[in-house]
Amino acid sequence: MTIKRLILGLLTILAIVQVALSLQGSWSQPQIQSRLELYQTNLLLHATEWQPENSGGSNLTTARNAILGDEPLKAAQKQYQDALSEDKNTLQKLQGQLKKLQVEADTAPNKLDQQQLLLSIDKLKKVIDELYLRVGILQVPGETDAAIATWKETSERSRSQTANVLIGLWSNPSRLLPNAQEQIEQHLDGWFRYRALSKLYELQDRTEALSALKVQEQEIAEQAVFKLAMVATVPLLGVIVGIGLLIFLLVGRLIKGKESLLAHNGDVKWTTPWNGETIWQVFVVGFFFIGQFLLPIFFSLLPLNRASFDSRTQALFVLATYLFLAIPCLLVLYFSIKPFFPLPEGWFRFDWRGNWILWGLGGYLVALPLVIIVSLINQKLWQGQGGSNPILPIALEGRDGVALTIFFLTAAVAAPLFEEFLFRGFLLPSLTRYLPVWGAIAVSSLLFAVVHLHLSEILPLATLGFVLGIVYTRSRNLLAPMLLHSLWNSATLVSLFILGSGST
Structure with a gap:
């Protein structure tokens, strides 16, 4: 065994351990889908308050009712109670x-893990208290006593002043605390702020x-x-x-066989001048070692307090992190395949x-139903756990146009360019030296999913x-998967x- 292969072997072990730990850590993190459902519920609650100004808006009223469904407040209450139940279960797991x-x-890594868990537990407790406040407001119509009981439980557990304010508003007789509006x-x-302020202004007789x-x-x-x-x-x-x-393509494949659009270039491999060691080197050194080991160490040594970042700084940090991953990885790729220049026809086309x-565009439309179906099954499988891309919650809660633009550049431009160049442009064709085309697609797709480091996303x-x-193997043009990837991330x-704008 050469020194180079020994080093690659050690780095491979390090990469596997790092990926395994990251995937294990993602198990206790919530999926973004759970939060998306609540944000959609928030929009729905706002929509329940809309009343057309004149009877001529009957079509709009019909459309509104179709969107809201039957008993939207009860549906929203169930959604929040389900979220509360999931978060309480997650809290028990974290405490365990x-x-x-x-x-x-009593080791240094152990203490660091304890600190991270304590932060997660504290944050989750605050989220649970917020959910209790909202569930109570949803219980008020027809279940005022239940709502007051919910808020009392919150007040006793976390000494929430907001819970005390809500109890006072809906008690009989009502009690107005001096800082009621400020707390609300x-x-x-x-919508929850609107309902509480409406009740407060009504009790204060503030008509205007x-x-x-x-x-x-x-x-x-x-x-x-x-x-x-x-x-x-x-x-x-x-x-x-x-x-x-999708039906059109599958029927065409059955009728026309190898002459169909779906079968075009389906069995045509690339001429790959390098062996598996080059593939191994690019991913272990360029992607995993630099991206998952050196890069986190580098940023941990910088005097940065991410908790103090505003939305723009957070967005710039995400973009900078991505570029620090992509550029060194592409350099490793370049110097790894440089000895084989000029490359055979069809590479990086x-x-x-x-x-x-x-x-x-066609690939995007086909991917929509497939990914949605898999995501629904996946959500049941992981039951709201398994983590999500950290960019998504930040973008969901973002209100700054500049920050959102930077996030868009990262997700819809930088990510498709780098990831498609690496996974479809290099990895997939390289694997066709050892695997049939469909096997290369499957292996490259699985690795593409795993390196995002969240169980629920695999x-x-x-x-x-x-x-x-x-799309890439049939079109033989990297612009096609890059467009598909960009459309997916942009949408x-x-x-x-x-959805995030529903919390305004």
């Missing part, structure tokens, strides 16, 4: 992990303030109906078209004149990666922005 660490050896505005948002609040809520509610229609209708149309396109737009991303691989960010 903490107890286990506390009885183990600081600790409640969206109440009228202004209702006018403002009507504007927000009308926008919420439109946003819900966008979030529900556009993806649904995409899914319908995607299913139709960019053809602006080809039909890459149709392949990219199945959906592997499905997306498989479609990306099909995700737009959906997050629309």
